[in-house]
Amino acid sequence: MQVVREHRDDLVFRLKLLSRLVTGLLVLIAVGFWFVQLVQGDHYRELAENNRLRKLPILAPRGLIYDRKGRLLVENIPSYNLMVDRSRSQNLPGALAFAAGVLGRPLPELQALVEGYAAIPDFKPVLLAENLSLSQVSRIGVAGLEFPEFEVEVQHLRLYRHREQTAHLLGYLGEATEKEIAASDGLYEPGDLVGKKGIEQTYDRILRGKDGERAVVVDSRGRLLDDYGRREAVPGRNLKLTIDLDLQQEAARWLTGPEKVGSIVAMDPRNGEVLALVSSPSFNPNLFARRLQKKDWEALIEDPNHPLQNRAIQNTYSPGSTFKIVMATAGLTEGLVNEHTSTSCGGGASFYGRYFRCWRKGGHGTLNARGALKNSCDVYFYSLGQRMGIERIAQFSRLLGLGSLTGIDIEGEKRGLVPDPEWALKVRGMKWYPGETISVSIGQGPVLMTPLQMAEMTAIVANGGYKVIPHLIKDAEMPEPERVALDENAIRIVHEGLWAVVNEPGGTAYNSARVPGAEMAGKTGTVQVIGQSSRLDAKALPFKFRDHAWFTSFAPAQNPEIVISVFAEHGGSGSRSAAPIAQALHAKYFKVDLQHPADR
Amino acid sequence: MQSTSRSISSILPIAEEKPHFRLLSSVDLGLTLSALLLSAIGLLTVHSASAEMPVDYLPRQALWVGLGFVLLLIVVSIDYHVLLDLSLVLYVLGLASLVLVLFAGVERGGAANWLQIGPFQFQPSEFAKLATCLLVARYLAGLNRRVLDLPQIFMAVAIVALPMVLVAIEPDMGGAAMFAPLIAGMLLVAGIRPRLLLTAAILVVVLGAGVWTFGMKGYQRQRVLTFLQPETDPLGAGYQVRQSKIAVGSGKLVGKGYLQGTQSQLHYLPARHTDFILAVLAEEWGFLGVLGVLGLYALYITSAARIAIRARDRAGILLVTGLLSVQCFHILYNSAMVVGYVPITGIPIPFLSYGGSFTMVNFLSTGIMLGVDLRRYVNR
Numbered sequence: 001m002q003v004v005r006e007h008r009d010d011l012v013f014r015l016k017l018l019s020r021l022v023t024g025l026l027v028l029i030a031v032g033f034w035f036v037q038l039v040q041g042d043h044y045r046e047l048a049e050n051n052r053l054r055k056l057p058i059l060a061p062r063g064l065i066y067d068r069k070g071r072l073l074v075e076n077i078p079s080y081n082l083m084v085d086r087s088r089s090q091n092l093p094g095a096l097a098f099a100a101g102v103l104g105r106p107l108p109e110l111q112a113l114v115e116g117y118a119a120i121p122d123f124k125p126v127l128l129a130e131n132l133s134l135s136q137v138s139r140i141g142v143a144g145l146e147f148p149e150f151e152v153e154v155q156h157l158r159l160y161r162h163r164e165q166t167a168h169l170l171g172y173l174g175e176a177t178e179k180e181i182a183a184s185d186g187l188y189e190p191g192d193l194v195g196k197k198g199i200e201q202t203y204d205r206i207l208r209g210k211d212g213e214r215a216v217v218v219d220s221r222g223r224l225l226d227d228y229g230r231r232e233a234v235p236g237r238n239l240k241l242t243i244d245l246d247l248q249q250e251a252a253r254w255l256t257g258p259e260k261v262g263s264i265v266a267m268d269p270r271n272g273e274v275l276a277l278v279s280s281p282s283f284n285p286n287l288f289a290r291r292l293q294k295k296d297w298e299a300l301i302e303d304p305n306h307p308l309q310n311r312a313i314q315n316t317y318s319p320g321s322t323f324k325i326v327m328a329t330a331g332l333t334e335g336l337v338n339e340h341t342s343t344s345c346g347g348g349a350s351f352y353g354r355y356f357r358c359w360r361k362g363g364h365g366t367l368n369a370r371g372a373l374k375n376s377c378d379v380y381f382y383s384l385g386q387r388m389g390i391e392r393i394a395q396f397s398r399l400l401g402l403g404s405l406t407g408i409d410i411e412g413e414k415r416g417l418v419p420d421p422e423w424a425l426k427v428r429g430m431k432w433y434p435g436e437t438i439s440v441s442i443g444q445g446p447v448l449m450t451p452l453q454m455a456e457m458t459a460i461v462a463n464g465g466y467k468v469i470p471h472l473i474k475d476a477e478m479p480e481p482e483r484v485a486l487d488e489n490a491i492r493i494v495h496e497g498l499w500a501v502v503n504e505p506g507g508t509a510y511n512s513a514r515v516p517g518a519e520m521a522g523k524t525g526t527v528q529v530i531g532q533s534s535r536l537d538a539k540a541l542p543f544k545f546r547d548h549a550w551f552t553s554f555a556p557a558q559n560p561e562i563v564i565s566v567f568a569e570h571g572g573s574g575s576r577s578a579a580p581i582a583q584a585l586h587a588k589y590f591k592v593d594l595q596h597p598a599d600r
Numbered sequence: 601m602q603s604t605s606r607s608i609s610s611i612l613p614i615a616e617e618k619p620h621f622r623l624l625s626s627v628d629l630g631l632t633l634s635a636l637l638l639s640a641i642g643l644l645t646v647h648s649a650s651a652e653m654p655v656d657y658l659p660r661q662a663l664w665v666g667l668g669f670v671l672l673l674i675v676v677s678i679d680y681h682v683l684l685d686l687s688l689v690l691y692v693l694g695l696a697s698l699v700l701v702l703f704a705g706v707e708r709g710g711a712a713n714w715l716q717i718g719p720f721q722f723q724p725s726e727f728a729k730l731a732t733c734l735l736v737a738r739y740l741a742g743l744n745r746r747v748l749d750l751p752q753i754f755m756a757v758a759i760v761a762l763p764m765v766l767v768a769i770e771p772d773m774g775g776a777a778m779f780a781p782l783i784a785g786m787l788l789v790a791g792i793r794p795r796l797l798l799t800a801a802i803l804v805v806v807l808g809a810g811v812w813t814f815g816m817k818g819y820q821r822q823r824v825l826t827f828l829q830p831e832t833d834p835l836g837a838g839y840q841v842r843q844s845k846i847a848v849g850s851g852k853l854v855g856k857g858y859l860q861g862t863q864s865q866l867h868y869l870p871a872r873h874t875d876f877i878l879a880v881l882a883e884e885w886g887f888l889g890v891l892g893v894l895g896l897y898a899l900y901i902t903s904a905a906r907i908a909i910r911a912r913d914r915a916g917i918l919l920v921t922g923l924l925s926v927q928c929f930h931i932l933y934n935s936a937m938v939v940g941y942v943p944i945t946g947i948p949i950p951f952l953s954y955g956g957s958f959t960m961v962n963f964l965s966t967g968i969m970l971g972v973d974l975r976r977y978v979n980r
Contacts, residue, residue: 006913012909012917014788014789015905015917016905018785018788019901019902022928022932026897026901026932029932029935033848033887033939036848036849037848037851037852040849041853044849045852047846047850048846189654
């Protein structure tokens with residue numbers, strides 16, 4: 001076999017040369033390390049320990065939030081925290097004693113606090129006290145030479161000017177959770193404050209801006225020597241809400257106090273702008289701005305009325321007689337009844353072998369749709385419900401926004417429930433009984449809705465059949481509202497009936513809701529919490545057994561520009577407890593002076 | 601010119617003899633041990649570097665090292681002549697993936713040089729580098745000359761230039777730069793006339809000026825300028841150089857101790873789990889630690905060089921030379937960068953730096969070298 005001789009000796013020779021060159025370079029680099037680490041080592045060690053080039057964040061101011069008239073709802077205020085860098089300390093016990101004097105706190109408490117930080121490396125500043133006064137800050141600043149371990153850190157806190165009155169609406173800030181960080185695409189870092197709940201949460205990305213950074217040269221005592229470079233922060237953008245502060249505050253005042261549990265929603269039926277959104281009981285969001293005290297948190301969590309819950313969107317309730325608005329609209333649109341069709345009420349009627357009573361023992365006599373709404377006659381709607389059937393009741397409920405999210409721009413909204421036979425089988429595991437249809441006809445069955453859905457339903461009826469989306473940002477670009485297939489004539493008759501509720505003698509809210517000059521229309525609703533047999537005066541019952549009260553309304557009846565829905569949990573009857581609140585709010589909105597304010 | 605499409609074994613009859621395969625006893629201990637020790641040190645340092653980060657990169661890097669080792673075992677078992685026979689196919693695949701990344705690349709840190717395949721992202725440039733090395737080795741080995749002619753040099757340069765340009769327009773200058781030591785090392789070993797070498801040097805200077813003017817992005821130029829005048833960019837690269845030097849210098853002789861590096865733990869060091877991992881090590885383990893690591897690299901380099909020298913044929917020598925050149929460049933450049941001797945570029949250091957594609961390619965390269973070594977015996 002012929003063997004080709006390969007030229008390889010030259011290759012090997014050159015490779016050896018190259019390999020020596022590389023080894024030489026490696027040695028040179030080792031010499032470089034020797035120079036930096038051993039010859040200049042002390043210099044760099046000192047730089048690393050004391051005279052560091054520090055990168056300090058330039059915090060972007062968070063955007064402010066205003067109401068629709070430009071009144072400030074949230075602002076940022078500086079707050080000073082006292083930090084300790086233990087690695088710089090020469091006399092830590094002395095420093096702590098000094099701090100105890102300045103802060104007016106017992107020394108052992110501070111010592112215990114610092115001991116608690118034992119697991120954190122010395123060179124990391126740890127928190128000693130929050131919210132220092134300016135005089136405390138200056139006293140600590142003056143002592144800086146003697147106690148180099150102290151640093152005062154400036155933090156911007158959110159101050160919610162109207163505290164409980166806007167708490168559920170605006171939300172609050174808290175440290176980003178791991179889940180939020182993971183979902184943020186790198187926007188959030190551990191320790192960042194992010195919006196929790198309400199506007200602060202939904203619009204966090206707009207409000208937060210972008211932090212800047214500056215590098216500074218500091219001396220061995222941590223004092224700033226020189227600016228080294230900076231990148232400015234991009235401030236967060238301000239937001240203007242649709243909320244009317246006057247109305248919001250007035251609504252909140254009506255729901256403040258013991259046994260005042262409930263929710264109020266006011267919105268513009270023409271475009272879905274929310275004018276007021278209140279839930280009670282409420283909480284002070286400024287508590288969350290600082291580290292929340294354990295006792296404050298426990299008080300919030302253990303309160304049986306759950307103040308953190310936003311009742312306007314998170315709690316669902318039976319609509320009671322306000323559901324008759326849905327029934328009347330549906331019956332008239334479907335042609336099951338017309339303007340003149342009348343039903344006779346003798347105080348009750350039998351359906352499917354069971355006797356259903358009207359709320360009025362003596363009965364209402366003969367009534368048409370308008371009269372049935374005005375007097376809230378149960379028998380009229382029992383009979384209408386029987387003819388309509390549960391399927392069509394469910395269909396119209398959904399058309400009017402029940403059973404689905406309204407789409408408001410704060411999180412946590414509940415869907416409520418529109419019952420039908422399919423639901424009964426699937427969820428309840430029991431077939432639908434015809435008798436239940438009769439109960440649902442007056443809003444007492446399993447049907448459930450949030451106060452916001454109540455306002456939405458009222459708005460759709462008020463504006464003539466447009467499904468506006470409730471929202472909180474002024475001048476937001478909203479999609480064209482969906483048209484709901486409702487009969488114009490039906491809407492006119494319902495409007496008349498609801499107007500009569502408030503403005504005609506005998507209407508269920510004639511005595512409690514009329515606002516002279518405001519042409520308000522509305523509907524009362526009372527939701528039984530316990531059986532009807534033991535009806536007593538509301539005030540005589542224990543709070544938790546009292547009926548829930550609804551009142552939903554719009555005005556002016558001819559050309560509605562505001563919808564107000566009031567829900568008072570265990571408030572008693574709709575006409576006596578919820579209607580006066582709506583009355584006062586309409587009066588406030590239309591600037592009408594009520595000469596005889598209702599009994600608060 | 602010899603055809604590159606004919607297989608090496610058909611050119612060289614000696615290769616037809618069955619190579620004697622002596623496992624384990626023939627595995628080069630120096631290369632294997634240095635690679636494994638460096639990987640272990642890398643894992644520890646990656647953990648320390650990411651101690652104050654939201655994610656601990658240790659488990660992921662451990663996964664890469666494990667996968668890399670499996671790849672090493674696979675590639676060791678393949679005769680490198682088979683790889684050389686496949687080199688053209690691999691090269692074309694490499695080019696295709698580089699073209700693909702131009703259109704479907706995932707951006708990470710300024711350059712869209714990642715390909716997403718299912719849940720995995722990888723850098724095609726790393727694998728293209730290996731394929732290019734194989735093809736050039738095959739081409740140059742087949743020439744079988746003492747010194748190369750100009751057309752032959754051009755041919756070799758062209759093979760390298762194609763993927764290099766594709767990587768450069770991603771734009772990933774650091775990745776493109778990696779092709780330079782590859783071709784330089786192989787050509788130097790394959791043989792270039794001194795006169796030509798001088799001409800090439802001049803050409804490089806001229807080309808460099810051209811790249812500076814037309815080929816570089818603002819931030820890249822800034823980095824070079826910053827290297828020359830660190831004060832021009834105090835928050836960017838200048839800050840990095842300074843912090844890196846403080847980290848290294850403050851480590852002094854014995855270091856501050858594992859997990860105790862203030863520069864690293866206090867977030868002063870940028871990219872500390874990747875490009876500046878050596879600074880973390882230098883801060884925590886001191887000059888002694890650095891000496892240990894540089895010693896291991898020296899062991900790795902000399903072992904690889906020994907493998908090349910005793911390789912069975914020209915193809916083996918050139919292949920190992922190409923792979924080693926790239927590794928050397930990474931080691932030298934990164935370590936020089938950490939002490940501030942060269943401008944900051946995204947060039948990680950083999951086995952220590954965190955990175956999936958990078959770690960796998962390091963093990964693949966080492967595997968190919970060991971494979972060449974295992975097949976060094978020719979029974980005549």
